[in-house]
Amino acid sequence: VSALGISKTPIREALAALKLQGLVNIIPQRGAFVFTLTKKDVIQLCRFRLILETAALDQALDEQPLALLHELAEIISKMSLALECNEFEQYLELDADFHDAFFDHCSNNYLRAGYQKVSDIVRTMRSHLSTRPERTVKSFEEHRAIVTFLREGNIKKANSVLKKQITRGERSYSDLTGIEQS
Secondary structure (H helix, E strand, O other), X not given: OHHHOOOHHHHHHHHHHHHHOOOEEEEOOOEEEEOOOOHHHHHHHHXXXXXHHHHHXXXXXXXXXXXXXXXXXXXHHHHHHHHHOOOHHXXXXXXXXXXXXXXXXXXXXXXXXXXXXXXXXXXXXXXXXXXXXXXXXXXXXXHHHHHHHHHOOOHHHHHHHHHHHXXXXXXXXXXXXXXXXX
């Protein structure tokens, strides 16, 4: 801390904020540790996220369908450009924006708050799972398919693709942790 020229207070505050986001575990007298997810944690998180996102998507389609579809189409265009330019970090931000759009247009503060509680962990999982170019391409194809199905009014197929995308973490647990599944 002294080598960086900062006091302990901002570091404690930052660690407390990270703990609230679920990104670190603080053990008194031992230190702060980056969070780890068990296979059970990943499954529960994916299922929680699926419930929230499908509910938010359904409500957004009921309340602001044109605004939602317009925003999703804009995000898809930006995602395409980010892929073409190999802007991996930009693509990941746009991926998060895509899913956030469901909540931005659903007019349900409780759904937003529920998603906000896990969004940083979701972003971390997304970053880790998307490190391979073929996964990023697959992700883009799924996002594009969701928008296509929504435009066609085929909510069931859009939700099916969304489910496949969200539950990838369950199927890819060993990729998230480096641990082989048994």
